Amino acid sequence: MSFVFEIRGIILAQFVTSAGVATRMIKSSLDEISPRYEMVARSLGATPFKSFMTVTFPLARKGILASAMITFAKCIGEFGATVTLAGSMPMKTETLPISIYLRLAGADIEGTVVFILILLTLGLAINMVSRSLGLVKYD
Amino acid sequence: MIELSGVCLKAGEFSLENIEFTIQNGECYVIVGPTGSGKTLLLETIIGSKRHCRGKIMSENRDISALLPHERNFSYVPQDICLFPHMTVLENIMYALDIRKLSSSDDRAFAEKLTEFLNIGHLLSRYPKNLSGGEKQRAAIVRALAYRPALLVMDEPFSAIDAAMREETRRLIKRIHEEFKITSLMVTHDFDEAYFLGDAISVMIDGCIIQSGPSFDIYNYPKKSRVAAFLGVKNIFSGVVAAVGDKKVVVGWPGAGGAVNITCGCAQSKFRVGEKLSWGIRSEAVYILGHHYNNASEKPNSFEVIVRTLYTRGKMHTAIVETAGGAMLEIDIYEAAARKVGLAAGARIKISMDPDNIFILEN
Numbered sequence: 001m002s003f004v005f006e007i008r009g010i011i012l013a014q015f016v017t018s019a020g021v022a023t024r025m026i027k028s029s030l031d032e033i034s035p036r037y038e039m040v041a042r043s044l045g046a047t048p049f050k051s052f053m054t055v056t057f058p059l060a061r062k063g064i065l066a067s068a069m070i071t072f073a074k075c076i077g078e079f080g081a082t083v084t085l086a087g088s089m090p091m092k093t094e095t096l097p098i099s100i101y102l103r104l105a106g107a108d109i110e111g112t113v114v115f116i117l118i119l120l121t122l123g124l125a126i127n128m129v130s131r132s133l134g135l136v137k138y139d
Numbered sequence: 140m141i142e143l144s145g146v147c148l149k150a151g152e153f154s155l156e157n158i159e160f161t162i163q164n165g166e167c168y169v170i171v172g173p174t175g176s177g178k179t180l181l182l183e184t185i186i187g188s189k190r191h192c193r194g195k196i197m198s199e200n201r202d203i204s205a206l207l208p209h210e211r212n213f214s215y216v217p218q219d220i221c222l223f224p225h226m227t228v229l230e231n232i233m234y235a236l237d238i239r240k241l242s243s244s245d246d247r248a249f250a251e252k253l254t255e256f257l258n259i260g261h262l263l264s265r266y267p268k269n270l271s272g273g274e275k276q277r278a279a280i281v282r283a284l285a286y287r288p289a290l291l292v293m294d295e296p297f298s299a300i301d302a303a304m305r306e307e308t309r310r311l312i313k314r315i316h317e318e319f320k321i322t323s324l325m326v327t328h329d330f331d332e333a334y335f336l337g338d339a340i341s342v343m344i345d346g347c348i349i350q351s352g353p354s355f356d357i358y359n360y361p362k363k364s365r366v367a368a369f370l371g372v373k374n375i376f377s378g379v380v381a382a383v384g385d386k387k388v389v390v391g392w393p394g395a396g397g398a399v400n401i402t403c404g405c406a407q408s409k410f411r412v413g414e415k416l417s418w419g420i421r422s423e424a425v426y427i428l429g430h431h432y433n434n435a436s437e438k439p440n441s442f443e444v445i446v447r448t449l450y451t452r453g454k455m456h457t458a459i460v461e462t463a464g465g466a467m468l469e470i471d472i473y474e475a476a477a478r479k480v481g482l483a484a485g486a487r488i489k490i491s492m493d494p495d496n497i498f499i500l501e502n
Contacts, residue, residue, distance in 0.1 A: 036217045039188050042208035043215035044235035045286065051209075054234075058225045 009086030010093055014075040022071040029063025030056065062133050069130040073123050096122075140164055141185075141290055141322065146194035148184050155181055155346045158194070162290070162339075165320040169337030169354075171330055173369060177346040178326035179218070182294050185324065186215045198289055214288035218295040220279045222267040228278045229263040235286040250285040256318065257281055257311065273304035277311070284321060291323040297332060309335055330370055334358055342366045359421070360498040367419050367500060373469040375419040375500065380410050387494070390418060394466025399440045402494040417500040422457065423471040424496035427480050428489040440492040444468065449477075449484045458482055460490065 003009040033056050041051035079097040086093035088102060096119045103111040146158040155177050162168040172178050183189045185196060187208035196204050203211050214235075222231050232254065236246055254260050257277040267275055276296060283291055296312065297305045313336060315321065326343075327333050333340050334354050341351040342361075350357060350366045361367040367375060378390040381398050388401045388410050401418055403409075410416065428438065444460040447467070456477045458470045470490065472482065480488065 034219070034221065036219060036221045037223065039183070039186070039208070040215055040217060040221045041223075041234070041238075042188070043186050043211075043213060043288075043292070044282070045209050045238045046234075047209055050238065054238075055223055059223075 003085060005087045005089060005093060007086070007093065010082050010095060013081035013085040014078050017078055017081045018071045018074050021074060022067055025067035025070065026060075026064055029060045029067060032063065033059045066130040066133045069126050069133070073126040073130075076122060076126075077119060140197075140199060141324070142195075142197040143185070144195050144197070146181075146184065146191045146196065148180065148189060148191040150180055150189070153177060153180070153346060155184065155191070158348055160339075160341050160348065160351055162322060162324055164322050165316075166338045167316050167323045167325065167336050168339050168341070169333040170324070170326045170341045170343050170348075171333040171337075171369075172326075172328065172343035174328055176343045178328075178343055179294055180346075181343070182215070182292050182324070182326055185290075186213045186292055187211050212289040214283035214286070214291050216279050216283050216291070216293045216296060218298055220275045220299055222270075222275055222279055222282070224267050227264055227266055228259065228270070231267070231278060231282045232263075232285050234282065239286055241286055246286070249287065250281070253281045253284055253319075256315070271304070272300040273308055276300055276308055280312070280315065284315075284319070289322065291321050293323065293325040295327055296325060297327070297329070312336060330358070342369060344369065359424075359496070361419070362498075362501050364417060364419075364500050367498075372419050373422055374425070375417060376466060377415060377417045380412050380414045380416060383410050383412060388416075388499070390416065392464075392466070394464045395442050395462035396464040397442065399492065399497060400494045401497045401499060403499060418497055419500060420492050420497045422469040424493065425468060425470045426491045426493070427458075427470060427472060427476070427482065428491055429480050438491040439494050440497075441489055442491075443487065443489055446482060446484055446486045446488060449482060456482065460488070 001008065003012050037055045037059065038051045041055045042048070046054060076096055078095070079101070082093070082095055083098060083101070088094065088098045090102060094102065096115060100112055100115045100119070103115060141162040144159050146155065148155040158181060160168065170178055170181065180189065184191050187206060191204065194204075195202050198211070222228070223234065226234070232250055236242070236250060254263070257280060259274065259277050259281060262270060262274055262278065267278070270278065276299065297308060300308055309332065316323065316336075325336060337354045339352065340354050340357045341348045342357060343349070344365055350362050357366070358370065361370055361372065364375060376392060376394060378392050378399070380388055381391045382389040386402060388403055389398050390401060391398045399418070428441065442462055444462050446458050447461050448459040450457040451474070454474050456472050456474055458472065458477075460468050460470060462468065468490070482488065
């Protein structure tokens, strides 16, 4: 399976650069849940899997969703690894940052500004939504 | 019946050593000890969240040491209550019944009876964040009892409740025990709570059970000075045995320039004349004799003392008194009684100590 100059290459590059951050954020979402909730669930008769699925996961769900959105935002803005692996082929491996790069290389300042604004708006919107999700607390 | 024998556990630098006690069916057993003595660790070991390295945990004569927490049938109410915040009170209560697939009308009726008894029927549709501390505690108790566990395990059940609700919740838990005859194990650092609720008590200090027995015995007759100190006994003295009689020991008390008679239920051979021992008496067990009481010599262990300091605090006053030989004693007395005997700093008063209220401490 070839990744070079393919859409698959974009996916692989973004996965490799974001997986670590996503894992760390999901871990901190799970760490926020007191292990006593699971202890109580276990004492009430739940198996480890059942207690995770009925207690820990629902409590961490919002944090996990917020982590996914922030990781998505990071991927949208990813440039270095994507251009290295997938190249910068117009209309094929052209992500938003690559579009900015291509327009800037062609001295298309208006086009560059439009894409920068799109990227900025997307990033801010995702950040705001994920923050509002993350701020919802049960306790 | 739940029985722990020789249970040991290491958790980093801290360890539980040779924990042994038996909880009879229908009994409320309380483990009391200072903060950091390993009480919560012990509970977590009993419910199966921590694995002990030695000893046995038996439930109805069956060794359950190797069983996982969900196989033990022990229900746990932690210190921070831990109602599931994403579920309503009703969903919390039904959690165990649903997980265990207990859907008979009898099981549902029992959960309803508990709900009614603890007066949380009007809270069933609410989420835990909208409940007060007392309401959360009651909901957690119903959730824990709904599936009729073999043992209800409670960790400091009153710590998350404000002082005004604490007494009410204590009485409620007492009534639950009387009504439903549940077997329970509770840990607390508050001896008043332990004495109020516990049929039997173990005092735990530094990962070891120092003394176990009925609540009355632990409170009135601590055997070790560490237990006495934890229970707040201030009057601990040492002396030399002057005479040994039938269920009685006379101990010289140089601090008061005399001797005290102590009743002991032990064999006479246990003490020898000339042996050094420590004894103590609770501050509320020292009596102050009124001014018009002229037959102080008839009262056993009566001494004349001077009140050095008087702390007044609401219904109880504390007097620090000094004996003729310079020993300092602490006396707790009700405000009304203090007024009656004219208790004031600098006053010369007569005190008496009932030999039955004095306890001998083991070395």
